[in-house]
Amino acid sequence: MLSRRLLLFLLTGALALALPGSAAQQSWTDAEQLEFLGRHWRVPIPPQGKPPARFSPLEVSLLPESCGGCHPAQLADWQTSLHAKAMGPGVKGQLVEMIDGDPASALHCYTCHAPLTEQQEKVADGRGGFRPNRAFDAKLQAAGLACAACHVRGHERFGPPKRDGSLASQAPREQLPHNGVTRTPAFRRAEFCKDCHQFAEDGFALNGKLLENTYNEWKAGPFGRAGVQCQECHMPDRRHLWRGIHDPEMVRSGLAITLATDKERYRPGETVTATLTVTSSKVGHYFPTYVTPRVVARAELRDAAGRAVPGSREERAIAREVSPDLSRELADTRIPPGGSFVFRYRRPVGAGGLRLHVSITVYPDHFYTRFFTSLLGQGAGEGTAQIREALAATRRSVFVLYKKELPVS
16 A cells, blocks of 8 residues: 655755856855755754844745745745645645654655744654644645745845845845845755755665655766756746746756658658657756656657558657656666667658657656555545645646657658
8 A cells, every 4th residue: 555655755846057156155165055054954944933023024924925025026936836836735635644643754744845843733842752833834834845944044034145246235234124134155056955856875765776866966967067056947047936847948948859860751661760869958967857757759650631550659758767656666768967868760651641740748747647546546535635636737737848740751
């Protein structure tokens, strides 16, 4: 029977690329930045505690909508992102019973999906057990990876250097909203993303490979070796978008796709020979990096009426496919950074007027479709309605990345 603990291993997301910091940013040494990140990402993120007496209710609030009062562009971007959906129905539907039946596992899930203490129904009681969290805010929990998860600690605001690279504010902090902001170039390092996009070296693995290995893939690849960080691709111009495998334009921007045949026309009785090449030219980690997506290349011959010639279809998958219960790896055909996937298609031409139809379809939530289907089949309990909603969403996320037809006879 599938375990609800599977959620522990299913973190979405992707890594990115960013530009090196300016000389002004180097006032923080590498060691200081990494030390800051170690403190910053202690999880669960400790309670904010008592706010400064001068703070208004808006400044005290941890809700994204409160931040959006002064940062509307960032709020609008975040609302479209997967970070805002980190506590969506697929996650919440699994946790609704787990928080009582297996609170330790549920709280481990919150580590990335809702890391603020104020987002969690229970907290450790110091005696090896758990107690109700008096600071729990259900509305904040529903916000998932909210603004405060990255930017607020103890009611103090943190963020990256200004666009000119400077760190200091021009006015005294006590005169600024929420006492200003502490700026550090640590916000522009790949390590800022690492804790939720990389399992520990002794973490869950299949076939000798960590299930979540995005940071290591980046670090070992050409972008990591060049010192290009996460944020350039996934936070372009500092936008809070974090686009990834669910976004067609983001996926297209990272790949170079070509289709070629060995000649322009074939006579009946000859064999069509076509080559589809997908090169990961601008993806900083494996494509796709995680076990949830499946990318399928298809080729078939079609007649003049657009009907597929029987027996002419072939498919090849680009994916790391695992079983729904995460017990084994089924295949790994992913593309490393700078590498290529080559699909060679050969079929005899049986008649005139045929066309070669080639497409690439992305199934961003392929694993979740199978997992939620299995979970519902076994009984999802109190989370049934939410799991059904999540399953429907996985089926809506499919999109055609590439499509081309060539006359061949």
